[in-house]
Amino acid sequence: MTTLTHRRHTSERLNELIASAPRGGACLTDDHRRALAARFRGVGATGHRRLDAWTVEHAGRRSGPFRWNPATTRRGIGNAALRRIASRPGLSTCDAIRDEITDQLLRAVAGYARGGSLASWLASAPPAVIALVSSEAQNWVTQTLEVTDRLDQPWSMAPSDAYYDVATARTTLRGRRDLVIGDGDARVLVRFRAGAPGKSAGPGLRADLIIETLAHPGGVAPSRIIGLWPEAGVSLCVDGTMADLRAGARDLVRTAVVQHRQSALKAA
Amino acid sequence: MCVTGTRKNVAMTTLTPLSPLSVIDALRGDRSSRPAADTTSAAGLRARLEDGIYEILGDESPTSPLVVRASSLRQPSRTTDLSMSALARMRGVLVNQLLRLLCVGFRPDCTFDNALDAWRGDSGADDLLSQLDRLDDEERARLATDVTAHGLALSRALGDVPSRWMPRSALRASQRLGGGRVILRDVIDLMVGTNGCGSATVALFDVTTSPLSEGAERTMRYHALVETLRSSVVPLRTSTFSTATGELWTLDVDHGMLQRSADEVLAVVNDTWSSR
Numbered sequence: 320m321t322t323l324t325h326r327r328h329t330s331e332r333l334n335e336l337i338a339s340a341p342r343g344g345a346c347l348t349d350d351h352r353r354a355l356a357a358r359f360r361g362v363g364a365t366g367h368r369r370l371d372a373w374t375v376e377h378a379g380r381r382s383g384p385f386r387w388n389p390a391t392t393r394r395g396i397g398n399a400a401l402r403r404i405a406s407r408p409g410l411s412t413c414d415a416i417r418d419e420i421t422d423q424l425l426r427a428v429a430g431y432a433r434g435g436s437l438a439s440w441l442a443s444a445p446p447a448v449i450a451l452v453s454s455e456a457q458n459w460v461t462q463t464l465e466v467t468d469r470l471d472q473p474w475s476m477a478p479s480d481a482y483y484d485v486a487t488a489r490t491t492l493r494g495r496r497d498l499v500i501g502d503g504d505a506r507v508l509v510r511f512r513a514g515a516p517g518k519s520a521g522p523g524l525r526a527d528l529i530i531e532t533l534a535h536p537g538g539v540a541p542s543r544i545i546g547l548w549p550e551a552g553v554s555l556c557v558d559g560t561m562a563d564l565r566a567g568a569r570d571l572v573r574t575a576v577v578q579h580r581q582s583a584l585k586a587a
Numbered sequence: 588m589c590v591t592g593t594r595k596n597v598a599m600t601t602l603t604p605l606s607p608l609s610v611i612d613a614l615r616g617d618r619s620s621r622p623a624a625d626t627t628s629a630a631g632l633r634a635r636l637e638d639g640i641y642e643i644l645g646d647e648s649p650t651s652p653l654v655v656r657a658s659s660l661r662q663p664s665r666t667t668d669l670s671m672s673a674l675a676r677m678r679g680v681l682v683n684q685l686l687r688l689l690c691v692g693f694r695p696d697c698t699f700d701n702a703l704d705a706w707r708g709d710s711g712a713d714d715l716l717s718q719l720d721r722l723d724d725e726e727r728a729r730l731a732t733d734v735t736a737h738g739l740a741l742s743r744a745l746g747d748v749p750s751r752w753m754p755r756s757a758l759r760a761s762q763r764l765g766g767g768r769v770i771l772r773d774v775i776d777l778m779v780g781t782n783g784c785g786s787a788t789v790a791l792f793d794v795t796t797s798p799l800s801e802g803a804e805r806t807m808r809y810h811a812l813v814e815t816l817r818s819s820v821v822p823l824r825t826s827t828f829s830t831a832t833g834e835l836w837t838l839d840v841d842h843g844m845l846q847r848s849a850d851e852v853l854a855v856v857n858d859t860w861s862s863r
Contacts, residue, residue, distance in 0.1 A: 329626070329819045330782075389709055413691070413750035447701040448708030450693035451684070457691060458755045461781065465753075468783045515761045550759050552817040 321566045322558040323521040328547055330469035336507075336545055336556055337472055343504045344540030344559025347532055352486075355533075355568055359488035362575045365582050371493040371530070372523035375570045378577060387440040389451040394511075395437060396420065396452065397459030398497060402476045404460075412464070416456045420449060462549050463511065467498065474500045477508070481527075481534035492571065494530030501542075508544045515551035522570045524557045529567030532559065540564055609746025610828055610835055614779060614790035621786040625821035628842050632849050633764070633816060639853040640765035643860055653769045657793075659855045660809050661802035674730060677719050679796050680706060681734045682741060682830055686776055686794050687756040689741070690748045698738040699731040737796050737830035744828060744835065752779045760817045769856055773813040782820045787840075789814070789822040799829045799836055808848035811840045821845065 326332045359368075374380070385391070400415035410418075423438040432438030441449060467474055481494035498509035510527060512520075524546050532540040540559030547554050557563050684705040688695060695701040706716060722730065748754045755778045762771040780788035791810045795803060811825040826837040838844065 327819060411750050412753075444708060445701075445704040447684075447688060447693065447695070447704040450688045450691050451705045451709055453691040453693075454687045454756050457750075458758065461753045461755050465781050465783055468781075514759075515763060550817070551761055551763070552819065 321521075321525070321562050322556075322560060323524075324556045326554050326556075328549065328552050328554040330466070333466065333545070333547075333554060334469070334471045336543065336554065337470070337500055340505075340507050340543035341558055341560075342542065344532070344542050345561040345564055346540070347538035347564065351538070352533065355572075356486045356488050358568075358572045359485045359490045359575060362488075362572065362579050364489045364575075364579065365586075366489070368488075368490045368575060368578065369493065370490065370526075370571050370574055370578075372495060372526040374578070375526040375574050376517065376519040376523040378519070378574070381578065381581070387437060389448065389455040392437060392441075392452050393455035393459040394497075396423075396456040397463065398476060400456060400460050401463055402478075404464075405476055412457060412460045413453075416453050416460065419456075420453065459511075463497070466509075466547065466549075470500065472500050474498050475502075481531045483530055483533040490575065492530045492533065494527040494534065496527065496531060496544075504537075504539045504542075506541045508541045510544065510546050512546055512548050513550060514548065516546065516548050516553055516555055520546060520555055521557065522566070524555060525563050525567035526571055527567075528557055528559060529564050529571065532564060610744045610792065610826075611746050611748055611752070611779065613835060613837055614792060614824065614826060615752065616790075616824070621788060621823060624782065624785055624787045625842070626819060628821050628845060629815050629819040632812065632845055635846065635849050636764050636852065639849070640769050640856060643853065643857050644765060644768055649768060649860070649863065652763075652767060653856055653859050655769065655771050655852055655855050655859075657773055657806045657809050659859075660805040660851055673715065673718050674726070674733075675796065676715060677730060678733055678737065680715065681730075682737045682794060682796050683757070683776060684709065685734075685738045686741060686745070689745055690754045690756045690777060692747070695738070695742075698735045702734060702738065740830040740833055741794060741828070744833065748777075748779070753781045754779050760813050762813060762816045771813050771816070771852065773810060775810055775814065778814075780823065782818050787821060787823040789818075789820070791822055791825040793825075793827040794830060795827060796830050798832050799827060799834050803827045803829075803836065804838075805848070805851055807836065807838055808844055808851065811838075812845050812848040812852065815840075815845055 326336065396416060396419050399419045400412065403415040403418060404410050404412065420441065423441050426432045427438040427442035432442070441452065477496040477499050481496060483492045485492065495510055496508045497511050500507040500509065508531060524544055528540060528544045531544070532538060543556050543558050545554055545556040681699070681702040684702045685695065685698060688701060688705060710716060756776065758775045758778050760773045760775070764771065775791050776794050777792040779790050782789060791814060793806060793810060807825040807827050811822055815821050822840050824837055824839045826835060828835045
């Protein structure tokens, strides 16, 4: 049986969710990985396939062409600024964000940024838009610090999102993660989400769970993954059980099937 | 011909380069007099709203959820408001963009152009933005002058927003009630303070380019209610500033105010449901 817990988001309840997480998640073996790869290969692909929680939640619907704007930059710049604050205590949020934006701009000026990257977009943006990028990042950083300031357990910013390439299936899986609480096999992950959770928020969290587990060198699932929707004041969580991992994998394969069918219909 | 007696003519309005008390100072108030954070009222308010919605809707399910916004409380739905004209809405959006820029310490060199750049960068394709692009030179110049005047009033009143006060701008919130049959949506123009400490420190700030009226007061209460439901902590105060008149209204949030707002929300739900 899969797990899905729904709570109103308060600091006390978040600490309870972290403290009550089961010790140690399930473990994926090489057989599990091979079986998943075989499933993806069986779906067939016209091009390289990229799947994440968003595509699972939207039933395989492809997103429109990606466009940078202040809202789409907030997570990247905000999390990078939080990593700076974590490594240099005393650094103000404002300075951390400014340093991060300056680094991005320097990368573009030095010629290290490829076309379409955040750095190249920022370099071509008017000063007012860069100020708006700071404003969005400020919102993100403040909302995260509001949560982390009241955590009972030690936490760290996730160094990056989790990526997993499915062998010979031309498929890349991306799992988003923002905070890591605890470490090793008894870790709890937290993801911040915009808006309000929809009916498919649970499958979305399970997709992040399985991708995080696949990307882990030992294949160990986190004890629990918590999705926070600060705008709605709601948190959802799923545990790292084998049933949840299986459900997450099934949803990813199903999404790949739907995407493949849609591509075939479009081509016809 | 001079109709005023000698030495009787004095300036009616005096503008000083700096306001003696900035909006931010007024919002934060006296640190020593802040009450303890109220973390218990939210559940009662939610229950009151849930009960009220059940009384109105019963077991019926609308085909689409009834959405309540701050604008739903501003005026009765059947009245015409000149502030809702396209030009007024453009002005409102541009002044809001300007607020976001000022909050991160941006000093505009050309208020209208900077606010317009920010709007374009923020929203991409937008009906209102394309209407702005279709304005003739005269209308556009009038809008630019208008936005510059409102922007000046805002920047003079706002003062510097220190980053240690955790300013957040254009904060969205949504609350599903009655099993998702009613959704409360809100955007708070500026929030300062954080719910992290034991005392109430969060102040909500709304900017309008219209003169303040009874509707503005309802909107202030609504912001406080939605923030309470969202965070489960009652904010310290809620305020609204008119760039048209330079007036700042500030209310300390208490349980009575939140209950009143809950009743106003239920009245809007009732009106909307009966008009369907």
